[in-house]
Amino acid sequence: MSQIKIVPLGGVRENGKSIYVVEVEDEIFIMDCGLKYPEYEQLGIDMVIPDFSYLVENKDKIAGVFLSHGHADAIGALPYLLEQIDVPVFGTELTIELAKLNVNNYPNTKDYTDFHVVNEFTEIEFEKAVISFFRTTHTIPDSIGVAVKTDEGTIVYTGDFKFDQSASKEYQTDFSRLADIGKEGVLALLSDSTNAESNALIASENQTADEIYETLRYWDGRIIVASVASNIQRIQQILNAAHKSFRQVVLTGKDLEQIVKTAIRLGKLSLPSDDLIITEKEMKKKNPDELLILETGRMGEPLKSLQKMASRRHRSVNITEGDLVYITTTPSSAMETTMAKTEDMVYRAGGTVKTILDNIHVSGHGNQNDLKLMINLMKPKYFVPVQGEYRVLAAHADLAHEVGMSYKDIFITGCGDTLELEKGRLRMTGSVDADNVLIDGLGVGDIGNIVLRDRKVLSDDGIFIVAVTISRRKKKIISSPRITSRGFVYLKASNDLIAESTQIVEKVVLDNLDKQEFDWGILKQEIRDDLSKYLYAQTKRKPVILPVIMEASQKKK
Numbered sequence: 001m002s003q004i005k006i007v008p009l010g011g012v013r014e015n016g017k018s019i020y021v022v023e024v025e026d027e028i029f030i031m032d033c034g035l036k037y038p039e040y041e042q043l044g045i046d047m048v049i050p051d052f053s054y055l056v057e058n059k060d061k062i063a064g065v066f067l068s069h070g071h072a073d074a075i076g077a078l079p080y081l082l083e084q085i086d087v088p089v090f091g092t093e094l095t096i097e098l099a100k101l102n103v104n105n106y107p108n109t110k111d112y113t114d115f116h117v118v119n120e121f122t123e124i125e126f127e128k129a130v131i132s133f134f135r136t137t138h139t140i141p142d143s144i145g146v147a148v149k150t151d152e153g154t155i156v157y158t159g160d161f162k163f164d165q166s167a168s169k170e171y172q173t174d175f176s177r178l179a180d181i182g183k184e185g186v187l188a189l190l191s192d193s194t195n196a197e198s199n200a201l202i203a204s205e206n207q208t209a210d211e212i213y214e215t216l217r218y219w220d221g222r223i224i225v226a227s228v229a230s231n232i233q234r235i236q237q238i239l240n241a242a243h244k245s246f247r248q249v250v251l252t253g254k255d256l257e258q259i260v261k262t263a264i265r266l267g268k269l270s271l272p273s274d275d276l277i278i279t280e281k282e283m284k285k286k287n288p289d290e291l292l293i294l295e296t297g298r299m300g301e302p303l304k305s306l307q308k309m310a311s312r313r314h315r316s317v318n319i320t321e322g323d324l325v326y327i328t329t330t331p332s333s334a335m336e337t338t339m340a341k342t343e344d345m346v347y348r349a350g351g352t353v354k355t356i357l358d359n360i361h362v363s364g365h366g367n368q369n370d371l372k373l374m375i376n377l378m379k380p381k382y383f384v385p386v387q388g389e390y391r392v393l394a395a396h397a398d399l400a401h402e403v404g405m406s407y408k409d410i411f412i413t414g415c416g417d418t419l420e421l422e423k424g425r426l427r428m429t430g431s432v433d434a435d436n437v438l439i440d441g442l443g444v445g446d447i448g449n450i451v452l453r454d455r456k457v458l459s460d461d462g463i464f465i466v467a468v469t470i471s472r473r474k475k476k477i478i479s480s481p482r483i484t485s486r487g488f489v490y491l492k493a494s495n496d497l498i499a500e501s502t503q504i505v506e507k508v509v510l511d512n513l514d515k516q517e518f519d520w521g522i523l524k525q526e527i528r529d530d531l532s533k534y535l536y537a538q539t540k541r542k543p544v545i546l547p548v549i550m551e552a553s554q555k556k557k
Contacts, residue, residue: 002128002151004421006188006384009434010034010050012413013390016073017436019050020190020386022148022155024128028058030065030087031146031157031190035076035439047439049077052084054416054432059085063126064116067091068136068159069143070098071230079106080437088114090124090131092142097262098230120144120174134181135174136161139233139364141268142170152421153187156378160192160387162366163373166204170268171233178377188419188426189380193388194365196396202367203360205233211360212328213241221322222288223247224309224351226295226302228329229256231364232263235294236270238328242292243272249292250283252305252316256296280316293317302329303342310345321350328356330363371396372403382426383410384419461541462487466505466527467548475513478552481505488535488543497538504530509549523549 003025011018016036022029035047055062064087068074078089078099083106091099096115103109118124124131130149137143138160148155163173195202203211216223227234242249251257260277263269271277283291295305295317306325308314319325325346327339343353356362366374375383383405385396390412397410411419411426416434419426463486469479481502489497508530512523527547536542 002421004150004152004155004187006155006190006419006426007054007432007434008190008384008386008413008415008417009052009054009432010036010415011073011387012385012393012415012417013388014415015389017048017050017077018068018073018387019077020157021055022129022157023061024148024150026061027063027126027128028055028061029063029126029129029131029148030055030081032068032074032159033065033076033078033081034071034073036073047076049080049437049439050415051433051435051437052081054434055081056084059087062087064088064090064131066131066146067095067099068146068157069138069140070095071140071160071228074159075099075102079103079109080439082112083108086112086114088116090116090118092119092133092144093117094140094142094232094263094266094268095144097266098259101258101262118144120177134177135172137164137167137171137173138162139231141232141263147181149184150187153185153381154181155188155190156181156186156380157190157386158192158374160194160365161370161374162195162202162364163370164202164204166206168205171205175377178374182378186378186380187421188382188384189375189378190384190386191371191374191396192365193371193385193392193396195363195367196371196385196388196392196399197368198361198363199368200361202363202370205237207360208234208356208362209237209240211356212237212326213244215326215354215356216241216247216292217245219324220289221324222291222293222320223324223326224293224295224306224317224319226306226325226327226329228302229253229259229296231329232259232269233364234328235260235263238292238294239269239276240272243276245292247290247292248278248286249276249294250278250280252280252293252295256294288322302327303338306342307345310342310349310351312349319346319349319351323349323351325351325353326356327353330357368399372399375400375403375405380405381409382419384413385410386413461543462489463546464488464501464531464535464543465546465548466501466531467550468505468509469550469552470509470513471552472513472518475510477506477509481509485543488541489539497535501531501534504534505547520549523547 005023007021009019018032018034020031035049096117103112118133120133120135132147133144136145145158225238296302309317309319312318346353383400385393393412397412400410416431418430420429465484466481468481471478483498505527508526524547528545531545
């Protein structure tokens with residue numbers, strides 16, 4: 001009997017950061033390698049990627065990385081993995097091109113070239129398993145699921161999917177292939193859970209295209225459309241609607257331009273007319289009712305860019321009276337506050353907001369009926385819901401139970417949990433390290449909970465800086481303490497507080513200078529402790545206290 005393990009290193013009990021490890025004997029197959037965007041409390045963090053410790057420890061076993069589609073939650077962390085491990089990467093044509101952009105834009109992996117293009121007809125034979133693929137419907141062309149065929153049955157990873165009977169050819173699901181995989185025998189199904197709580201009817205992409213056109217066609221002023229850069233299907237619908245509305249399109253942002261150019265080059269995106277897209281410089285010569293500005297924001301996050309436009313901080317576009325801001329993204333529940341704030345800012349700037357969700361329900365992920373159909377097609381022996389927070393994983397488990405699966409054959413995992421086939425049965429046998437790794441600028445993993453806690457304190461209570469110059473030889477203060485505060489109190493209105501704080505610092509410094517053993521660390525810590533007690537007693541706030549102690553230089557005679 002083959003030794004089989006399934007280890008989600010991300011993408012479970014969270015939104016995004018998909019990465020799933022299937023281990024067959026001494027070969028490891030990695031499904032996706034994505035990132036997620038930071039939560040509100042992760043101040044200053046650019047993105048969050050998986051912990052690759054387990055993969056680095058077992059790098060000699062890795063057969064390859066297999067990508068399901070080209071969104072950031074599936075390919076965004078790839079450069080950081082390839083920086084540590086040199087392994088081949090497999091994906092469809094568009095997915096590989098977007099992965100190349102991602103990898104080659106990162107300085108440490110710009111020379112990586114081990115990419116391999118596959119399609120729904122590809123089969124790759126490894127020593128312990130055969131990898132094949134099947135087409136799925138998502139908001140980007142060339143989306144696929146991955147099947148790992150072993151002696152004990154096939155392990156299937158769906159990737160992001162939905163079922164749309166009216167999808168165009170490049171987005172169609174291969175239903176017959178799904179049925180064939182199910183007939184061959186599926187050991188375990190790892191299935192997208194994003195919409196497991198929703199039974200709402202998802203609009204077909206034809207209906208979505210009509211909705212976009214009807215929203216745009218009658219507006220008299222300028223239109224700003226917010227979308228996700230990698231949602232190729234939505235961008236195609238926007239371009240088509242702009243053309244039919246006699247508008248020209250301005251693309252803002254380097255990320256969007258690269259993705260659009262790549263998709264056009266591969267024939268995955270078509271321009272209805274050669275003069276449809278114009279530059280930002282040409283935009284200034286056009287009337288407002290001739291323009292549509294497509295905004296995706298840095299790393300595909302459009303809402304923050306809209307806020308910059310509304311507050312007149314955007315590099316090229318400011319929202320003014322008469323503008324329509326049309327938001328075509330479907331924000332997660334975690335972004336609802338940001339969405340509401342963005343709408344308010346747009347209205348304050350004189351614009352009008354409409355969202356694609358005003359009239360229809362759109363999503364690139366299947367609803368409850370789609371999820372149950374996938375389970376029925378696959379008929380898995382074991383079921384592992386993935387891609388979503390705990391509540392949607394639990395809802396997906398209930399759906400699997402509804403279609404006849406026993407709860408004992410359903411596993412709601414956390415990041416790092418290890419499922420292992422033992423004596424013919426899949427069991428939870430332990431866990432591996434799978435913490436979040438935080439990316440802040442060029443720093444990878446150098447920001448931890450302590451730094452985030454300090455940033456949170458700074459954002460809540462500010463900083464209190466004390467600078468004092470001393471002479472250890474003379475055992476006296478050369479320059480009286482100077483106090484600076486940011487985000488804590490207004491110094492000019494807090495004379496008593498500053499005076500008392502100065503006295504506290506002087507006393508602590510003189511007490512330490514009188515000691516036989518002088519220690520810089522003890523001095524600074526005592527200043528922090530005494531000031532913290534006093535400031536909290538006076539204000540009920542706890543700012544970050546930063547003592548700066550300088551020693552006067554001694555002149556040589």
